[in-house]
Amino acid sequence: MSRRAAAAALLIGLAALGAVPRDSPAAIPTPLANADGWAAQPPGRERDRILERWLSYGALPELMWVLRRGPEELGPVETELVERAIDRTPPARPDLRRRLLARLAALDLRRARKRYGAMAGVVAEAPLAPRASAFRIGVLAPIGGPYSDYATALDAGVEVALEPEGAASLPAEVRVWDTGDDDPPRTIAALDSAVQRAGVLVGELLSAPTEIAAAAARVYGTPLVSPTATDERIGAMGPRVYQIGPSGYQRGERLARAMSLGGRRVGLLTSTASNPAFAQGFADAALAAGADVVSRATYAPGAPSFRAEAHDLTTRKVEVLFWDGEPGEADALLRQLAHDRASMRIGGGGALAPEAHHAEMHFLLEGVQYVAEEWTLPPGLRSTLDSASSARTGSPASPVFVRGWLAGRAIRAALDAGALAPEEIAAELAKRRIPGGFLESHGFLEPGIPGLELPVYTISRGKSVAVEE
Structure with missing residues (x-):
C-alpha cells in the first residue's frame, strides 16, 4: 500500500472509530479532532494503537496541540508523541526543541539520552516548565x-x-x-x-x-x-x-496634542498617588511641540489647600496647567485659582469630567480639557x-x-x-511593541485596530464636547 493510500485509510479509520468533542468544531480538521478525542480517552491498548498510527501523519502544530494534554490523559503514548514532535522540529526552532527534549527527559531520561545523547547539553539547560x-x-x-x-x-x-x-x-x-x-x-x-x-x-x-x-x-x-x-x-x-x-503616557501625549502647546509656558501639578506616566507623556509631547515646561510639582493625596501651589504657578507665569488627582482635589485647586484670579488653561484626566463634580462647580470647569481613560x-x-x-x-x-x-x-x-x-x-x-521611547521600553502592544480613538473633551456649560484631533 502506498503512503498516500495508508494515510487515507487511517483518516477513514479515525472517523469510523468515532468523532469526539472538539474545542471548536469549525476550526479543527476532522482527523485531528478525532485523534485528540482519543487522546482524551482513558489510556488503553486500542486507544494507544490508534494514536501511534496517527503519529506518522500528524504535522508538528497538530502534535503540539495534542501535547497540550498532560500525562494524566496521555499516559504512555506521551513519550511517542514527544519523540515524533522532536523529530519534526527544525534546528531553527531551538526553544521549542529544548522544551520537548526536557519533556522527554522528564518522561524517560535513559531513552532521551540514548536517542539524543548529542543534545545532552541542551537538555541540561532545559526550561523549568517543559509541559507549558x-x-x-x-x-x-x-x-x-x-x-x-x-x-x-x-x-x-x-x-x-x-x-x-x-x-x-x-x-x-x-x-x-x-x-x-x-x-x-x-x-x-x-x-x-x-x-x-x-x-x-x-x-x-x-x-x-x-x-x-x-x-x-x-x-x-x-x-x-x-x-x-x-x-x-x-x-x-x-x-x-x-x-x-x-498607557497613561499615550493619554498624556494625546491631551498635549489637543491643547496646541507650541510656545506656551506649561506647569505640571500631580498627586503622588497618580500615574507618573500620564504626566511624563504630556510633558514630553509639550516639549516636542515647542512648549517650555517651567513648573513640576506634586502634592500629597487629600490635600485640603492649594494656596502654595497656586502662588507658585502664578509666580512662574504658567499659561497651561496639567493636573492629575482626585475630583475633590480638583475642586479645591480650582477654587484656589479662582480666589487668586489666576488665569490659565487646564487639562488632565477623567477626574476633571463634569459628571465627577457637583453642578455648582461646573462654572469653574468651563474650558477645561480632559482625555478619556479608555479607547473609543x-x-x-x-x-x-x-x-x-x-x-x-x-x-x-x-x-x-x-x-x-x-x-x-x-x-x-x-x-x-x-x-x-x-x-x-x-x-x-x-x-x-509600539516602537520608540517609553511605550516600547515598557512593553505596550500596538492594538492594530483601524478607527481606534483616544478622545479628548472640552467642558462647555457643564457638558463634555469632543475635540477633533
Missing part, C-alpha cells in the same frame, strides 16, 4: 470577592478574542487560576500551577499581584500580558512582560463586542472586557503566526 503549552492561556484573576465581576469580564474578553478565525487556526484553551482577594500566598500558588501548564499568562487585575506574576514570568520564561495594572513600571520588569493600553472603539466593533460580552457576562463590553479582548487578540495573532512554545509567543508579541 502554547495552546493553553492562563488568566490570573480573583474568582471571588469584590473583583470577581472584573475577573469574569477579563476571562470572557480573552476567550472571545482567541476563537479561531479560520481553518488554519487551532483552538486555544483558556483557564482561570484564582489569585484570591489581596492574598499574596494564593497568588504565588496560582502562579506555581499556571506556569507549569500555560504557555502565556494574562493578568492580574491589580498592580501588586501583577508584579508577583512578572517576577515569576521572568524566572520561568513565560510571557505575561498585563491588561489593567495601573503601575506601568511593571512593563519594564522583564523582556517578556507586555502591557495593554492605552469603531461602532461596528463596539456592537460586535457588546453582543459577545452580553452573551457571556450578561452585560455590554466593559473596559476590562475590551482589554482582555485586546490581550487575547495579540495572543491569537502569535498562534496564527505559528508560535508553538512560550518563547515563540513572546517573540511574536515583541513584534507588536
Whole structure:
C-alpha cells in the first residue's frame, strides 16, 4: 500500500472509530479532532494503537496541540508523541526543541539520552516548565470577592478574542487560576500551577499581584500580558512582560496634542498617588511641540489647600496647567485659582469630567480639557463586542472586557503566526511593541485596530464636547 493510500485509510479509520468533542468544531480538521478525542480517552491498548498510527501523519502544530494534554490523559503514548514532535522540529526552532527534549527527559531520561545523547547539553539547560503549552492561556484573576465581576469580564474578553478565525487556526484553551482577594500566598500558588501548564499568562487585575506574576514570568520564561495594572513600571520588569493600553503616557501625549502647546509656558501639578506616566507623556509631547515646561510639582493625596501651589504657578507665569488627582482635589485647586484670579488653561484626566463634580462647580470647569481613560472603539466593533460580552457576562463590553479582548487578540495573532512554545509567543508579541521611547521600553502592544480613538473633551456649560484631533 502506498503512503498516500495508508494515510487515507487511517483518516477513514479515525472517523469510523468515532468523532469526539472538539474545542471548536469549525476550526479543527476532522482527523485531528478525532485523534485528540482519543487522546482524551482513558489510556488503553486500542486507544494507544490508534494514536501511534496517527503519529506518522500528524504535522508538528497538530502534535503540539495534542501535547497540550498532560500525562494524566496521555499516559504512555506521551513519550511517542514527544519523540515524533522532536523529530519534526527544525534546528531553527531551538526553544521549542529544548522544551520537548526536557519533556522527554522528564518522561524517560535513559531513552532521551540514548536517542539524543548529542543534545545532552541542551537538555541540561532545559526550561523549568517543559509541559507549558502554547495552546493553553492562563488568566490570573480573583474568582471571588469584590473583583470577581472584573475577573469574569477579563476571562470572557480573552476567550472571545482567541476563537479561531479560520481553518488554519487551532483552538486555544483558556483557564482561570484564582489569585484570591489581596492574598499574596494564593497568588504565588496560582502562579506555581499556571506556569507549569500555560504557555502565556494574562493578568492580574491589580498592580501588586501583577508584579508577583512578572517576577515569576521572568524566572520561568513565560510571557505575561498585563491588561489593567495601573503601575506601568511593571512593563519594564522583564523582556517578556507586555502591557495593554492605552498607557497613561499615550493619554498624556494625546491631551498635549489637543491643547496646541507650541510656545506656551506649561506647569505640571500631580498627586503622588497618580500615574507618573500620564504626566511624563504630556510633558514630553509639550516639549516636542515647542512648549517650555517651567513648573513640576506634586502634592500629597487629600490635600485640603492649594494656596502654595497656586502662588507658585502664578509666580512662574504658567499659561497651561496639567493636573492629575482626585475630583475633590480638583475642586479645591480650582477654587484656589479662582480666589487668586489666576488665569490659565487646564487639562488632565477623567477626574476633571463634569459628571465627577457637583453642578455648582461646573462654572469653574468651563474650558477645561480632559482625555478619556479608555479607547473609543469603531461602532461596528463596539456592537460586535457588546453582543459577545452580553452573551457571556450578561452585560455590554466593559473596559476590562475590551482589554482582555485586546490581550487575547495579540495572543491569537502569535498562534496564527505559528508560535508553538512560550518563547515563540513572546517573540511574536515583541513584534507588536509600539516602537520608540517609553511605550516600547515598557512593553505596550500596538492594538492594530483601524478607527481606534483616544478622545479628548472640552467642558462647555457643564457638558463634555469632543475635540477633533
